[in-house]
Amino acid sequence: MTTREQAHELTDRALALAGMCHVIFSGEHPDAIGAALAETMATYLGNHHIHGDDRSEREMRDAIFEQWIKVVRDLLLIHDKTTGMQ
Numbered sequence: 001m002t003t004r005e006q007a008h009e010l011t012d013r014a015l016a017l018a019g020m021c022h023v024i025f026s027g028e029h030p031d032a033i034g035a036a037l038a039e040t041m042a043t044y045l046g047n048h049h050i051h052g053d054d055r056s057e058r059e060m061r062d063a064i065f066e067q068w069i070k071v072v073r074d075l076l077l078i079h080d081k082t083t084g085m086q
Contacts, residue, residue: 048064
């Protein structure tokens with residue numbers, strides 16, 4: 001499988017997972033959704049390890065978290081444009 005095919009497959013899987021989350025979170029209070037997303041993100045970051053190097057591990061997790069925040073902000077801009085909000 002080529003890198004482009006892998007990227008398309010990963011995108012499809014990510015969108016499918018996000019769709020399932022929309023169903024699960026539907027009707028839930030925003031505070032409950034936020035707490036669930038925080039727990040999920042903590043689990044995600046907790047699974048990134050550099051054995052024997054706690055400082056580098058923390059730095060890596062911080063970098064991953066900063067990149068995630070940027071992606072979320074970019075996605076909000078895209079969603080706002082498609083829904084007419086700005």
